[in-house]
Amino acid sequence: MKTKEEMRRRTAVVTGAATGIGAAITERLARQGMHLVLVARDGARLETAAEQLRAEHGVQVSTFALDLSHQGAPARLAEWLTGAGTEVDVLVNNAGAILMGPIADSDPARVRGLVDLNAGAVAELTALVLPAMVARGTGAIVNIASTGAYAPAPYMAAYAASKAFVLSFTQAVWAETKTTGVRVVAVSPGPTDTAMNTRRMPGKRGPDSVADTVMSALRGRGPAVVDGRLNAFQTFVFGRLLSASAATRTAERILRKAALGN
Ligand SMILES: NC(=O)c1ccc[n+]([C@@H]2O[C@H](COP(=O)([O-])OP(=O)(O)OC[C@H]3O[C@@H](n4cnc5c(N)ncnc54)[C@H](OP(=O)(O)O)[C@@H]3O)[C@@H](O)[C@H]2O)c1
Structure with missing residues (x-):
């Protein structure tokens, strides 16, 4: 990763940027002097966040209101960035959504929409911006996964599976790019105090802790970072110590109460 001076006048694209973890990340990137492109569905909320970042940090901030779960949305964003002459130095794929409850009780279209947002858009945006980064021999992509990525999670099955995709995909792309000068890393928060949870x-x-972990992950080397020691311990237990079936049974007992209240 670059020094503070080198990061100056460079541009970061952050999805899900106006709230929660995304807002905390944009604040830190702006503090480093990076220009920003904020992406999410709620354009008015993005513009309010942009105004505050401009006023507090003197950086250029653009907004692009977009539903990333829609087919072709990542490509529209990439076209818009190219049209504006914006080179992406840092991409943070942070936008995400959760669905709680048994799959049998879930709206199938919402299940599909969650996978399209949490996994599909992350993969597509990564593939869209990576070639230029590799060609320049510099850049960074942070994909926000979850501690839920490390084991199946009954009653949030599609969410955990979508985050397992993000983790696996990012680890693989890290291996493909580790000698190119481009930093690719997955950051997995555990339960974090935001509108989602x-x-x-x-x-x-808090979202600030996760954002600090993202900033240190940008400076690090490995393919995946878990936010917080307790969360890292839990991913070790559920992802490595327990068999997949034991981890799933244990998670079912824990999550049943949260999802169904019994
Ligand atoms: N909070 C937790 O406990 C926790 C734990 C582990 C991982 N995470 C991950 O952290 C990331 C950020 O979540 P958060 O906790 O900060 O929750 P949040 O405040 O609800 O942030 C989610 C963001 O994603 C945007 N978004 C949602 N659907 C979108 C869509 N279809 N298209 C474009 N943008 C969309 C939202 O903005 P709009 O509504 O304006 O679109 C919002 O800014 C997510 O990937 C989440 O899975 C959170």
Whole structure:
């Protein structure tokens, strides 16, 4: 990763940028002097966030209101960036959504939409911006996964599976690019206090902690980072220590109560 001076006047594209973890990440990137492109569905909320970042950090901030779960949306964003003459130095694929409850009770279209957003758009955007980064021999892509990526999660099955895709995909692309000068890394938050997760939970962390972990992951070397020691321990237990079936049974007992209340 670059020094603070080298990051100046460079541009970061952050999805899901106006709220929660994305907002905390954009604040840190702006503090480093990076120009920003903020992406999410709610254009008015993006513009409010952009105005604040411009005022506080003096960086250029553009917004692009887009539903990334829609077919062709990542390509539209890439075309718009090219049309604006914007080179992407850092891409943070942070936008995401969750669905709780048994799959049998879920709206099939919402299940598909979640996978398209959490996994499809991440893969497509990565593939869209990576070639130019590799050609320049510099750049970084951070894909926000989840501790849920490390084992199947009953009652949030599509969410955990979509994040397992993000983790596996990112680890593989890291291996493909590790000698190119481009940094590719997955960051997995555990329960984090945002609009997505308003439940009271022990060990819950704040979006600022996750954003700090993202910034240090940008400077690091490995393919995957878990935010927080307790979360890292949990991913070790569920992802490595327990067999897949034991991890799934244990997760079912824990998550049933959260999802169904029994
Ligand atoms: N909070 C947690 O406990 C937790 C734990 C592990 C991982 N994560 C991951 O962290 C990331 C950020 O989540 P958060 O916790 O900060 O929650 P959040 O505040 O709800 O942020 C989600 C962001 O994604 C955007 N978004 C949602 N659907 C979108 C769509 N179809 N197209 C474009 N943008 C969309 C939202 O903006 P609009 O509504 O304006 O589109 C919002 O800014 C997600 O990938 C999430 O899975 C969160």
